[in-house]
Amino acid sequence: MTFRQLGLSIYPDHSNYEEDARYLDLGHKYGFTRIFMSMLEASDPEATKAKFKKIISYGNTLGYDTVLDVSPRIFDDLGISYSDLSFFADLGVSGIRLDEGFNGATEAMLSYNPYNLFIELNMSNDVAYLDNVLSYQANEPFIFGCHNFYPQVGTGLPYDFFVRTTKRFKKYGIHTAAFVSSAHGNQGPWNVNDGLPTLEAHRHLPIAVQAKQLFASGLIDDVLIGNAYASEDELKALSDLNRYQLQFDVNFVPDVNDIEKTIVLKPQHFRRGDVNALVIRSTMPRVTYKDVPNPAHDNTIEFQRGDVLIGNDDFGHYKNELQIALQPHSDPRKNKVGRINEHELGLLDYVHPWSKFKFENHQ
Incomplete structure (x- = not known):
């Protein structure tokens, strides 16, 4: 059975360890089990590794699974080989999210990494990307899907498009995730932050209502808060909601x-x-x-x-x-x-x- 999880996001390049650790403690109190962490801004391999490893290790002690958001450019900037994911394994993450795709064959090969890191694909495109990856005989239990979030007001996904793109993954039984937005969070990967939802219609809704719709759609397994830091009231509201039927x-x-x-x-x-x-x-x-x-x-x-x-x-x-x-x-x-x-x-x-x-x- 695929259990539905709650997750939050932190941005070590824009925050400090103490604040992030307090946030993880609060999330743990309310049953959050996933961390989304962006590495799209990283440039210095050693400094990046030290900073990220410290907070990831702390999250691991609380039982979180951390997924790092990366792109082909990050592999190049940090000198990471596609055939060797030891850099990420050493950080202690559970998986990496590919913000941009490769060629299908590369993603399939990545899914056979010896560290059992899962490979999370970007779901927010209505193209046969997943079909291409799977056609290269990817290690399917280690292929996950996760939507984008959209910091700029007006640029989030419309609902009908969201449904089409997500169904491309759900028809294969792929584990899926999408983002909701905190009304209190002002931190994201970039210097524009009008909230960080996947769906544009969610941008100004209460966070629990956003999550209720994602779960009610039957298309999303994990709901992640895109921006940091959500309030304790918001974390509690998500914790209290019924993930398996409308309430x-x-x-x-x-x-x-x-x-x-x-x-x-x-x-x-x-x-x-x-x-x-x-x-x-x-x-x-x-x-x-x-x-x-x-x-x-x-x-x-x-x-x-x-x-x-x-x-x-x-x-x-x-x-x-x-x-x-x-x-x-x-x-x-x-x-x-x-x-x-x-x-x-x-x-x-x-x-x-x-x-x-x-x-x-x-x-």
């Missing part, structure tokens, strides 16, 4: 009653397989709680997309069925019991026939 943040209405709170928060919800365009229906609560009274309230308004509804005592057979409104409509037999966080309304598109989902409440 909507719901705000209850003032008159919500105890049975409605129970219906929203307790069951394992799933959407009926015979879907409709008006509402998402979770029908098991009407069976489980069929004998529990539920008087009408907040039932004479027009419901809007994202409203969480439960059938009241006037709804007969459908009393205590939970629904999420997809289109505006009115029905006095339903109570509005809450509303999904406005930032998460787009995630409703990921609730497919038979999709499992849950709710959480932070009020």
Whole structure:
């Protein structure tokens, strides 16, 4: 089974060891297990090696897997041979990410390195790059994929392009990763930093919502924070989210009653397989709680997309069925019991026939 991981990024060429170590400690506290580290700015082999090895070694003691971002130019600048990855093995990394590709044959050969370093390919191009690498009989378990991030506002990937490029990797079962952006981080590889997301639509969203969409797409295994340093609140928010099913943040209405709170928060919800365009229906609560009274309230308004509804005592057979409104409509037999966080309304598109989902409440 491929487990979904959380990761963070540090930039030793723009930071100091003490700050980075504190950040790794904080990430470790919240269950982060991957480090992305850029070596694209490196120039002095010995100074680079000493600086990077110190923080990588510390990360290793905390159980992190570190991936170094490199390019063909870095191999040349540091005098590293493609046939000898001992430089990276000596640093203690788990893998290297190739920001730019070679010719397919080189990547395939790199995947047979004796140190078992995995080779992470750039996923953010809609070309048959991976097919080319695999056609040279690459060591497939050691081939990973990771998207780019985009420091300049307006330059992140559009969602449809992201889907096409990622599917090129997922069809082979390749482990994938993409970046989300911290609202607090101001550190990246370059001197422009408008955030560091993979998807442009994520640039100004709360970090947990960004991650929820990546996981909900079913296309991304690992979510990495692109910029440093994320706040502790952001690290905790990512740590708390459910990586394996959508969990909507719901705000209850003032008159919500105890049975409605129970219906929203307790069951394992799933959407009926015979879907409709008006509402998402979770029908098991009407069976489980069929004998529990539920008087009408907040039932004479027009419901809007994202409203969480439960059938009241006037709804007969459908009393205590939970629904999420997809289109505006009115029905006095339903109570509005809450509303999904406005930032998460787009995630409703990921609730497919038979999709499992849950709710959480932070009020």
